[in-house]
Amino acid sequence: xxxxxxxxxxxxxxxxxxxxxxxxxxxxxxxxxxxxxxxxxxxxxxxxxxxxxxxxxxxxxxxxxxxxxxxxxxxxxxxxxxxxxxxxxxxxxxxxxxxxxxxxxxxxxxxxxxxxxxxxxxxxxxxxxxxxxxxxxxxxxxxxxxxxxxxxxxxxxxxxxxxxxxxxxxxxxxxxxxxxxxxxxxxxxxxxxxxxxxxxxxxxxxxxxxxxxxxxxxxxxxxxxxxxxxxxxxxxxxxxxxxxxxxxxxxxxxx
Numbered sequence: 001x002x003x004x005x006x007x008x009x010x011x012x013x014x015x016x017x018x019x020x021x022x023x024x025x026x027x028x029x030x031x032x033x034x035x036x037x038x039x040x041x042x043x044x045x046x047x048x049x050x051x052x053x054x055x056x057x058x059x060x061x062x063x064x065x066x067x068x069x070x071x072x073x074x075x076x077x078x079x080x081x082x083x084x085x086x087x088x089x090x091x092x093x094x095x096x097x098x099x100x101x102x103x104x105x106x107x108x109x110x111x112x113x114x115x116x117x118x119x120x121x122x123x124x125x126x127x128x129x130x131x132x133x134x135x136x137x138x139x140x141x142x143x144x145x146x147x148x149x150x151x152x153x154x155x156x157x158x159x160x161x162x163x164x165x166x167x168x169x170x171x172x173x174x175x176x177x178x179x180x181x182x183x184x185x186x187x188x189x190x191x192x193x194x195x196x197x198x199x200x201x202x203x204x205x206x207x208x209x210x211x212x213x214x215x216x217x218x219x220x221x222x223x224x225x226x227x228x229x230x231x232x233x234x235x236x237x238x239x240x241x242x243x244x245x246x247x248x249x250x251x252x253x254x255x
Contacts, residue, residue: 005031005061005089012056012084026241027058033241034123035062037151040237041248047071047118050110052137052152053125054102057085063121064090064098072100073113079104108136111144118148126154126216127244131200132208134224138249142228146251151235153244155186157199157215186215186243225249 009027043049045068051059054074064072076082082102086095103112110120120141126134141150200216205224218234225232235246 008088009056009058011088012081015088016056016080016084030123030241031058031062033238034059034121035066037235037238037246038063038119038121041119041149041151041235043119045071048115049073049119049121050075050113050115050117052110052120052122054082055085056081057089059121059123060085060100061089064094064100067098069097070099070101072098073115073117074100074102075108075110075113076102076104077106108133108140110137110140112140113144115144116148117145120145120148120150122150122152124153124244126152126214126221126247128210128212128214130198130207130209130211130214131203131205131224133210134200135205135227136208138225138228138230141249142230142251148250150249152247152249153240154221154247155213155215155243156218156245157186158217158219221247226252 005028006025038049043066045066047067048071049063049067051057051063051072051074054060054076055078057064057074060072060074074082082104090098090100101113105112110117122137125137129137137152138150141148196212198211198214200214201220218232222232229252230249231252233248235248237246240246
């Protein structure tokens, strides 16, 4: 099996017409970045992990090889994308050895697996998730993973200038020409005009849509998380890719 992940990302798109999670040229770097973030957060082979919105296994390529057999789980509404990922990125022998578990559904219910996950990762999910879906995700995570950690990347529209944000480390790797950003806040003008854009802070809590582009303030994210006894902190361990900042959710400490 080829290990050129850019080429494999192109094959997945060509074979299925399924969106692979972003431009093929960054298929490898985004998956590796996600894996490195989880490793820095303490991920071990013995941990049970849920890849939320696992798609065509951009993250699964790395995680399935690292985790012990039976410890990789994925939830995804589009089954053909997962099947393409298994074909091109995993292969039948590794799949049989690692024994991944999948649910093909749109219910966003982390608790439905009946497993108290040590880690849940949702790359490029909160960047499309309206408040209703975010509530469902965090509610079921809090109820089923009392000692777990959820990493989710999001687009933030209220980033302050200066302060402790490491602006000098921030750039967007998804473009051929690397350009530095002095302000990484996401707003409609910085995104494609034809795409559906919304500010999550302005939407009702029962909005269950999954749209092309949505941004949140950190305060709104923390407010939703707090309803389920969760803290939410940004993780700047590594340089953000495509302006998506990692959030780390976990149960608040007693007292």
